Amino acid sequence: MDPILSCRWHDQDGEWALTVSHNGSSWLLYAAAPLWSESLPFADPDEVRRLAQTLLDLPDEPEPYEFEWQLSRTEFERTENERFHFATFAVGLDPTDDHRPYLAYQSYYHRGQATGLGLEVICEDPPVDHLRAQAHAFLTNCPRPLQA
Incomplete structure (x- = not known):
């Protein structure tokens, strides 16, 4: 799986990552903390293009700016252990x-009547120039226009 847009960083606890990749048949958002990782479907190519454009348009000056995506997947469908895994992914200032710029991922699990927190991965001060270069490369290689 080749990452299309990737942000990885280290802190005293270990390695963290937020990556959008294509696995040949679908788009995935991969979130990783030092001891835990997970991935969820990331919609379609148009949403990846929207993410790339959002990164390119990230303002250099302080102003209100945030875009958010809702991701979800049902796990163990049609069994008594069925659970709904969902998350938000945001890019903003x-x-x-x-x-300050940030990338933020927060997931949740819902089973029966209970909802619990999942993984939280927040990158404060991401490498904006690097992300813009990746976004530009993606949009150059996948130039199909966004659908309304």
């Missing part, structure tokens, strides 16, 4: 922290 944090209005509470001098409008």
Whole structure:
């Protein structure tokens, strides 16, 4: 699986990652923390193009800016252990922290009557120039226009 848009970083706990990739038949968002990782379907090529454009348009100046995607998957369908796995993925500038850029992923699990927190991966101050270069390369190689 080749990453199309990838942000990886290290801290005192280990390696973290947020990556959007194509596995040959579908698009996936992969989120990783030092001890846990997960992936969820990331819609379709148009949504990946929208993400790439969002990264290219990330303002250099402080201003309100946030785009969010909702991701989901049903696991163990039609069994008594069926659970719904869903997440939000956001790209933006944090209005509470001098409008610093960020990528944020938060997942949840729902089974029966209970919903619980899953994995949280937040990249503050991502390598914006690197992400813009990846987004530009993706849009150049997949130039089909966005559908309304």
